[in-house]
Amino acid sequence: MALRHYTSFSLLICVAAFTTLLLGETATAGGVEAEELCQDTDYPSLCRAIVKGKPTVASATHQAVKATILQAMQAKSMAVKLGANKRGIEKSNIDTCKELYDDAIYNLGTSMKNIKNGAKADLNINLSAALTDFVTCDDGFAETPGAVSPLGKVNSLLTKLTSDCLALASEKFN
Numbered sequence: 001m002a003l004r005h006y007t008s009f010s011l012l013i014c015v016a017a018f019t020t021l022l023l024g025e026t027a028t029a030g031g032v033e034a035e036e037l038c039q040d041t042d043y044p045s046l047c048r049a050i051v052k053g054k055p056t057v058a059s060a061t062h063q064a065v066k067a068t069i070l071q072a073m074q075a076k077s078m079a080v081k082l083g084a085n086k087r088g089i090e091k092s093n094i095d096t097c098k099e100l101y102d103d104a105i106y107n108l109g110t111s112m113k114n115i116k117n118g119a120k121a122d123l124n125i126n127l128s129a130a131l132t133d134f135v136t137c138d139d140g141f142a143e144t145p146g147a148v149s150p151l152g153k154v155n156s157l158l159t160k161l162t163s164d165c166l167a168l169a170s171e172k173f174n
Contacts (some may be wrong), residue, residue: 010050022068032058041167043160050161051168061168062115068130068161069108076101082150097137097151104133104158111165123169131162 037060038047050067051060076098083094107130114123134155141149149155 011157026036026167037168037171038164040171041164043164044162047164047168050164057168057171058115061165061171062112062162064165064168065108065111065115066129068114068165069105071154071158071161072101072105072108072130072134074127075151075158078154079151093144093147093149094151096140100133100137104130107133111169115169120169123165127162127166127169131159131166134158134162 029065034048034054035050037051037054037057038044041047047064050064054060054063079094079101080099083091083098086094111123111126111130114120114126138149138152138155141147141152
C-alpha cells in the first residue's frame with residue numbers, strides 16, 4: 001500500500017517538476033506559437049506545456065519526443081522498483097513492462113533521428129511502435145483476472161505524450 005502511494009506521489013512530483021521546467025520558457029521565439037502547434041493534438045494543454053518556446057514544428061516535435069523519453073525512463077525505473085517486491089504473474093507482467101519500456105525508449109530515440117533526417121514514414125512507424133509498447137504494458141494486467149496495473153497512470157501519461165508526438169509529427173511534414 002505504501003508503495004502505491006509512493007508511486008503516485010513520485011509520478012505527481014515528476015510531472016509537476018517537468019511541467020514547471022517547460023513553462024519557464026517563452027511562448028514563442030519568432031516562429032509558430034504553441035497554441036497553434038497544438039490545436040490539432042488530442043491533448044492540447046499537455047502539448048502546449050511541453051512545446052512552449054519552440055519556434056518550429058520540428059523543434060516542437062523534437063521537444064515532445066524528448067519529454068516522452070524522459071517519462072519512459074522514469075516509468076522503467078518505477079517498474080524496476082515495483083518488480084523487486086512482486087511474485088508470480090504480477091512480477092511477470094511488470095517484467096514485460098520493463099522490456100516494453102526499453103523497446104519504447106529505443107523507438108523514441110530512433111524517432112529523434114527520424115526528425116533530424118526528415119524521415120516522415122519512419123518517424124510515424126517509430127512513434128506508433130512506442131505507443132503500442134505503452135498500451136501493451138497495461139494489456140498484460142487487463143488480461144489477468146483481478147489484476148490492476150500499478151503502472152496504469154504513468155502509461156496513460158505516456159500514451160497521451162506519444163499521441164501528441166504523432167500529431168505534431170504529422171504537421172511537421174505537411
